[in-house]
Amino acid sequence: MWLNVAGKLRHYEYQWKFKLLVCLPIFLVLVAIDWISKGLITTYMVQGEEKEVIKNFLFFHFVINPGAAKGMLDGQPILVMTIATILTVFMFTAIIFTTDKKWLIGFTIFLSGSFANLLARAWAPMISVGEHEGVMGGVVDFIKIKWWLFGDFIMNIADAWVSISIGVLVLCVLIDIIKMFVKPKAKDVQDQSIVTIEINTGTNETQTTVKTEGTIDAKSNSKRKEKVCKKPKSLKQKKTTKD
Numbered sequence: 257m258w259l260n261v262a263g264k265l266r267h268y269e270y271q272w273k274f275k276l277l278v279c280l281p282i283f284l285v286l287v288a289i290d291w292i293s294k295g296l297i298t299t300y301m302v303q304g305e306e307k308e309v310i311k312n313f314l315f316f317h318f319v320i321n322p323g324a325a326k327g328m329l330d331g332q333p334i335l336v337m338t339i340a341t342i343l344t345v346f347m348f349t350a351i352i353f354t355t356d357k358k359w360l361i362g363f364t365i366f367l368s369g370s371f372a373n374l375l376a377r378a379w380a381p382m383i384s385v386g387e388h389e390g391v392m393g394g395v396v397d398f399i400k401i402k403w404w405l406f407g408d409f410i411m412n413i414a415d416a417w418v419s420i421s422i423g424v425l426v427l428c429v430l431i432d433i434i435k436m437f438v439k440p441k442a443k444d445v446q447d448q449s450i451v452t453i454e455i456n457t458g459t460n461e462t463q464t465t466v467k468t469e470g471t472i473d474a475k476s477n478s479k480r481k482e483k484v485c486k487k488p489k490s491l492k493q494k495k496t497t498k499d
Contacts, residue, residue, distance in 0.1 A: 286368035290414040294396040320394035362424035369417030
């Protein structure tokens with residue numbers, strides 16, 4: 257059993273070329289963008305500071321979030337880190353064994369967000385203001401959006417990567433569902449048959465068996481014409497005729 261599993265893993269088509277040339281650069285760029293943004297915020301702003309970017313809609317509000325995205329699991333950094341670790345390992349495993357390129361893009365974007373936030377908790381400053389003052393293991397949040405439809409929430413760029421990846425993965429599901437219901441184009445079905453042909457040479461009657469390939473159209477079920485070559489006369493027959 258284990259030998260069979262090892263053999264299948266050895267010969268599995270991992271699509272390493274696409275993963276190294278496309279997925280890895282996407283992952284590195286997205287993680288770098290998130291970490292650079294967090295580094296700039298912690299350098300030039302203080303916790304609790306807020307700057308308006310778009311009037312009454314978008315703000316830079318520097319906070320250390322001990323919970324998950326959009327304030328979920330507030331004040332439970334250990335639980336959040338455990339869940340984030342499980343999701344990161346699962347997504348990394350999914351990327352290794354996934355070969356569909358569109359799914360790989362979605363998984364890569366998701367992994368970028370979860371990985372960036374997970375490791376960022378290791379170097380995020382201690383919370384210095386608010387009810388969770390003195391708590392470690394939080395993550396830097398600074399993008400504050402005021403939207404009447406969803407209310408106010410604060411997140412970071414890594415959270416945005418995760419949200420975008422969910423949209424990409426939903427699109428992948430829809431594409432695969434549509435493919436299931438779209439009828440494939442009719443393809444020609446090749447049919448091989450053994451045909452026995454009697455060839456009359458004039459002097460004697462020979463019987464030969466030839467193998468021909470007939471092509472049957474899937475729409476019309478009509479068999480195309482088969483080309484049959486007569487068996488050439490023997491050298492002895494040619495010589496007798498000449499004399």
